[in-house]
Amino acid sequence: MSPITEAPGLSSSLDDGVLRITFDRPGARNAISREMTVPLTRILAAARADDRVRCIVFGGAGGVFSAGGDVAGFRRALAEPVAERQAGFRARLDDAAAMVEALLQVDRPVVAALRGPVAGAGLAFVLAADLVVADETARLIFAHRAIGLTPDGGVTWLLPRVVGWRVARRLALTAATVAAPEALALGLVDRIVPGAAFDDEVAAAAAGFARAPRDAIARTRRLLDAAMDATLSAQLARERDAIADSVATADFEEGVSAFLEKRPARFPSAR
Structure with missing residues (x-):
């Protein structure tokens, strides 16, 4: 097993063709900070150029996939003049856009190992995956409305393609929380696996992709x-x-x- 690169809040390793990328800020519920987006974009670009990488698996440390954007880090913006605040968020979202584009440009199978909640921009990694393996604790949280924001991270582009236009509107406009059984019914996840078998199921799925042409x-x-x-x-x-x-x-x-x-x-x- 070999590391791909070091990055704050992320861990990654490559083993038998499977690149595992883990959101690793359990104290912050694996929120994706601005300091993480540029390194993650580089990891994805490097993976696309690396013939050793035949499958990518995303997961989260500590039983949480990702809380999405680092809302705690938004606190500093409240003290800024509005124009400065807007400029800061435009720059932040430009970095996030580059990350999402790098994710969607990867030409290897992507598996999302979904334990616990995923919200905000973290949803992009689930919606963009080729296979989503979830356990019973999985929850998809469309919570942008709760803090007066609109969806980001490519969610408005990806979500209608996964669940259809009307369901996408309902989930986004109602700030829905979708538990694992409903997520399976809507096609947001592909299978629900009991916790004890979860890691083996993810590993088997990734290995199958790694053996594919x-x-x-x-x-x-x-x-x-x-x-x-x-x-x-x-x-x-x-x-x-x-x-x-x-x-x-x-x-x-x-x-x-x-x-x-x-x-x-x-x-x-x-x-």
Whole structure:
């Protein structure tokens, strides 16, 4: 196991192709401070450029995923002139936007290991994940309204794509708290796993992604992302080109051979 980088409030390690990134400020309920956003953006950019990384798992220390923005840190802004306060928040949100864009540009599978509450900008890491494994304590909290704010961290872009327009409006406008069973029903999480089996389930899911054909996974993610705004003819052309690229790979040759020989595939890109 090797560390990727050191950053305040974050811990990260790479083991067997799985990069684990943990929000690690349990005393602050793993709130994402401004000091964390730029290093996290760098970690994500580095992961995208590192062939050793085949899956990314996000989690939180101490039984909490993330409280989102560091509201306690907002206290200083109350003493500032309004214009200065606005400028400060614009700069803060520009850093957060770069972090979210880096997250969405990652072309490896992303797993969110959701224990306990997640709120505010922390929701982006759950909404952007390819797989969300939750335990019974998981709660998604859409609490921006409670402090007179609007959603940030890409939540207004991601949430309607996950649950649909009407449900997204209800969750955001009512400052909803969504417990694990409702989150499963809405598609906000993919499975609920009892606490004792949680770590093993997350590890198995991540290992499965790490063994998958990397380039095919990346192309599939790009196709699905592009489909949100594409015409049918444009999307069919993208699918054609992605298949043409895929059949030129050693992963395709191994996949077909393994299928015909009735054995598990060992994709070259996952070794």
